[in-house]
Amino acid sequence: MRPADFEIADAGEDAVRLRLIGDWTTGSLGRAAARLDAATHGRAVEAVDISDMGRLDTAGALVLVQASHFTIAPETWAERPEAGRVYAMVERLERQTAPPPKRPDAVTRTFAKIGHGVIDAGHEALLSLAFLGRLIVAVGRAAVRPDKIRWPAWFSQADRAGLDALPIVVVTSFFIGAVVAFLGADLLADFGAAVFTVELIAVAVLREFAVVITAVLLAGRSASAFAAEVGAMRMNQEVDAMEVMGVNPFQALVIPRLAALLLMLPLLTFAAMVAGLFGGMLVCWSQLNLGPAFYLDRISNTPDVANHLVVGLSKAPVFALVVAAIGCRQGMAVAGDVESLGQRVTAAVVQAIFAIIFLDAVFALLFLELNY
Numbered sequence: 001m002r003p004a005d006f007e008i009a010d011a012g013e014d015a016v017r018l019r020l021i022g023d024w025t026t027g028s029l030g031r032a033a034a035r036l037d038a039a040t041h042g043r044a045v046e047a048v049d050i051s052d053m054g055r056l057d058t059a060g061a062l063v064l065v066q067a068s069h070f071t072i073a074p075e076t077w078a079e080r081p082e083a084g085r086v087y088a089m090v091e092r093l094e095r096q097t098a099p100p101p102k103r104p105d106a107v108t109r110t111f112a113k114i115g116h117g118v119i120d121a122g123h124e125a126l127l128s129l130a131f132l133g134r135l136i137v138a139v140g141r142a143a144v145r146p147d148k149i150r151w152p153a154w155f156s157q158a159d160r161a162g163l164d165a166l167p168i169v170v171v172t173s174f175f176i177g178a179v180v181a182f183l184g185a186d187l188l189a190d191f192g193a194a195v196f197t198v199e200l201i202a203v204a205v206l207r208e209f210a211v212v213i214t215a216v217l218l219a220g221r222s223a224s225a226f227a228a229e230v231g232a233m234r235m236n237q238e239v240d241a242m243e244v245m246g247v248n249p250f251q252a253l254v255i256p257r258l259a260a261l262l263l264m265l266p267l268l269t270f271a272a273m274v275a276g277l278f279g280g281m282l283v284c285w286s287q288l289n290l291g292p293a294f295y296l297d298r299i300s301n302t303p304d305v306a307n308h309l310v311v312g313l314s315k316a317p318v319f320a321l322v323v324a325a326i327g328c329r330q331g332m333a334v335a336g337d338v339e340s341l342g343q344r345v346t347a348a349v350v351q352a353i354f355a356i357i358f359l360d361a362v363f364a365l366l367f368l369e370l371n372y
Contacts, residue, residue: 002054004032004063008039015044020053024060033063048072056083061090131329135258138250153256161222161257162264168221169214169268170275173205176213177276180204181283194288198298201280206308210272212360215319218265219352223327226257227348230331231341239332249332258324265320266313273312307372315363319356326352 002022009017018040022028064072064087077084104112142149184197230253233239239249277299284290290298299305330348334341 003028003030004060006032006036006039015046016040017047017049018045019049019051022052023054023056024063025055025057026059029060029063033066036063037066048076050076050080050083053080053083056080056086058086058090061087062094065091065094127333128329131332132325134250135254135325138248138255141248142251142255148251150252150256153252154259157256157260158264161218161225161260162268165218165221165264165268166271169217169272172213172217173210173272173275174279176209177201177205177279178283180209180276181280182287185283185287195290195298197284197288198280198290198295199302201277201284202299202302202305203308205276205280206273206305206312208312208360210276211269211312211315211319212356214265214269214272215316215323215356216353218261218268218320219323219356220349222257222261223323223330223348223352224345226324226327227331227334227345228341230254230328231334231344234332234334235336235338235341254324254328254332257328258321261320261324262317265323266316269313269316273309311363311367311372315360318359318363322355322359323352326355 004024005021007019007021009019016039024032072087074084074088077087181197181201184200185194188194188196188200230239233253239253242249242252281292281295284295285292302308327348330344330351334344
């Protein structure tokens with residue numbers, strides 16, 4: 001095996017004659033491609049001599065096509081027709097191949113991502129409206145035909161989504177109330193108003209923290225469970241089987257979960273309020289020496305305490321509808337693979353928490369305008 005080489009002879013102004021030497025194959029090319037490209041760059045090749053050229057394969061032919069910036073005339077290969085066929089095939093493929101697409105710059109990629117995000121958001125909004133429409137129709141049919149309601153599914157979902165979540169809701173709200181009490185006692189003591197920690201706990205727990213914490217916990221617990229359960233049934237084609245048998249999937253899967261959260265979230269919110277007030281009471285008793293009797297009496301005499309209780313409980317049904325609808329909506333959108341299931345479960349939790357925080361801000365502005 002002879003290494004690939006070449007000789008160049010001048011043939012006038014900016015013109016050369018090229019003589020190929022050795023084997024132009026994959027194992028013998030070496031740096032011949034780079035040297036040939038540099039030697040012939042900007043110069044016309046008038047003739048090519050292949051009398052001393054050995055073997056030629058597709059790699060060598062590709063080097064001649066790409067690095068020489070010229071085309072070897074067909075008559076040059078008269079004495080070597082097999083090498084001419086290899087060269088002609090590689091040249092045709094190389095000349096006809098489209099250049100690689102230009103990689104967009106960073107600004108273009110950024111705007112492309114933003115555009116795709118906007119399109120995906122619009123698509124999700126459209127599918128959510130379609131889901132909402134089907135849900136309203138299903139609720140209307142259930143109201144007209146209550147004998148068709150699947151009561152066992154309602155009670156089963158209420159037990160799983162409500163009663164099973166009671167311990168974590170109570171414990172979390174207890175510590176939230178205790179944290180609010182610690183912060184209030186530490187800040188208000190500097191102004192000689194530590195006794196107003198009780199009012200701070202009452203307003204914070206009754207009006208905001210109890211319902212928001214409960215809804216967020218159910219968003220992470222129930223919304224993900226709804227999306228996973230319904231999504232798994234979609235993957236196994238059980239939902240399609242229901243439709244074939246004449247069973248409305250919304251009646252069998254969505255409405256029981258919606259009704260369960262609608263019933264249980266206000267009850268869990270009330271339990272969270274009691275636990276949060278109890279946690280604050282223990283901190284006030286231990287840190288401020290405010291006894292339980294004084295604590296409860298001061299809460300009962302807090303201005304508009306009934307309004308704060310009503311405001312907190314009035315948010316619970318709205319949050320329940322949003323959490324259940326988002327969980328079931330994402331479950332119904334699961335495709336036939338596990339990756340889609342994971343993406344939809346994650347989307348259910350994220351969207352539910354975002355919706356809760358957004359709606360809580362809307363409620364705050366609304367009640368502020370109503371001076372309630």
